[in-house]
Amino acid sequence: MDESTEAEPIGVGIIGAGPVTQAIHLPTLSRLGDTFRVRHIMDTDPGVAKSVAGRAGASWSTTAHDLLLDPAVDVVAVCSPQQFHAEQVIAACQAGKRAVLCEKPFATSAEEAQQIANIAAEMGTPIIVGAMHTFDPAWLAIQDSWADFPARVHTVRSSILLPPNSTFEDVSTEVVGRPALNRPGPGNDADRIADGIMGLAIHDLPLVRRFLPTHRDVDVHFAKSVAPSGYQVVMDASGRTIELHAMMSANWQPSWVLEAIADDQALHIEFTPSYVHAGSARVELRSSQRTVVLGPFSHNGYEGEWRHLAEVVRGSSPRQPIDSLVDDLEFALSIANQAATCVRQSAGALG
């Protein structure tokens, strides 16, 4: 029996009980039932809070304040709309919780991110951002095999082709209180592309940043919002060319690929779709002489992030430096802002 099954389960409180909580976190925590117990669910919709809490035999409330007062809650997962993330992460730290897992992005500005960093440091609270690909076991494993490969990469390419989220939500759970599908989205192409970067590209941007000596010199050359939902972005950073492509469509077959290419080696990562527990990515590191293949492993990044949280809480794994999380956010925000500006300028030139 390993340590995680010997110790008392870690009590989890979840702020926000929408599709991500229902389809991702509750099924994942069920797979880790020896390690975690869901103790408290908060949602502003009392019907959703009560229903989702009932699935886990947990308490429920309609305010984050009530959840944070619950002594059964050891760690907090912040899964609310992103504009509330910073406030709720900070409140969880101040409440003395043992760790906070926050969905991405964990703040909406660099200033907010820095406030979180300050309070987390003051309270000693580990912060984990739910960027699941950064916890994918195949992604983690290849880093032991690639030596100085990141320093030699000249091109990074992220390509995401996905069916609608409901395709995967509906085989992961039975969603209650699903937000209306026809709710208004961002009003123009500039807002749409910023939304796409912060909502979709952000899954892979911490991985992209792994191939850059610094994220502060990113320069977007081209950006285009693709109807009905997608983006095309070309940029450079630290002398690397970076391409970001994404498209949501009714096509049934998902494809989620990240590539990093050097003159003599190329990395190809094929991730499994969001929501479902379909194992880890499959990673190939190729050269002219050989191909190293890692994965797929049995668990995915969602399970990986919760496993990591347990290890951090129990002291068996070092916490990720929060400065690195702030840098991830600054990188994403810089790309989103530049891409939006690029789209606005293109529209202005055409007009």
Place this chain on the structure above:
Amino acid sequence: MSALTVRAEPGSISPGRIPETLATLPESLRLTDDHADIIAVLGDAGWSHRALSGIRSGARGVMVVNPCIEEVRELRTEANAASVPVVLDTSWVHNPAVAAVSEQLRRIANTGALVESTVTLDAEMTDETAILAQLVLIRATVGAVRRVDFWESDEHGYRAFGHLESATDIAVSAIRTNAYPPSARLRVVGRDELAELSVPAPSTATSALAVSANTEEQAVHPTPFESAHRSAWRRLHSVTTTGVPVADLSSFAEDAVTARRILSRSGSSETS
């Protein structure tokens, strides 16, 4: 939608990954320790008696995970009389891709094709449970195995050749390895077309791969990212609430006869 309660007998939690699976159907099914609408039993020796006890205690539905060979006549009779569906969660058949492509597989198989069924097994799965699960998959896709002409088995797996009810040749094999998770592959090769179905382990939501090809083109068919265990539970919920009869036990009884006949042979043999 009203949730049905589920009671899993002690020991059945891990092998069928029942809590994990029920967590993906939270509006339909709820685990309980008390008297429940549905009982889940492990398919080891004595499962049919335990399922029968559950029906006599008032269960409205029964799930059996990985059943071994057993006499099911009494269970079938009482389940039918009480209109209680008994769903057998064997390893492969409930992957949702099976139902999606079975018509095409069967059509090609009926043209005098060759059918190849290969499964990979981990150390925990017995020959008996494996051949049963394989026969169930074969029946659901290309039709029941009627005759086995050759059979051999060893610690690394088993190999068999025979015929389907349609007289189509079939090659059946199992290979033991822990190198990768258990899986099943079924390929139907016709004169000018083929179809192939690769099914992952029942606990993963990895999608199956369904491919067909002819002299002109190759097509990859849509397959959902839903685990076979979830699909089996979704089916049990559906038939329990709608009252649609299921034939799992009838088919199982026939497949169990075939499996018992195969397994009773030792080493290589050729009999009809």
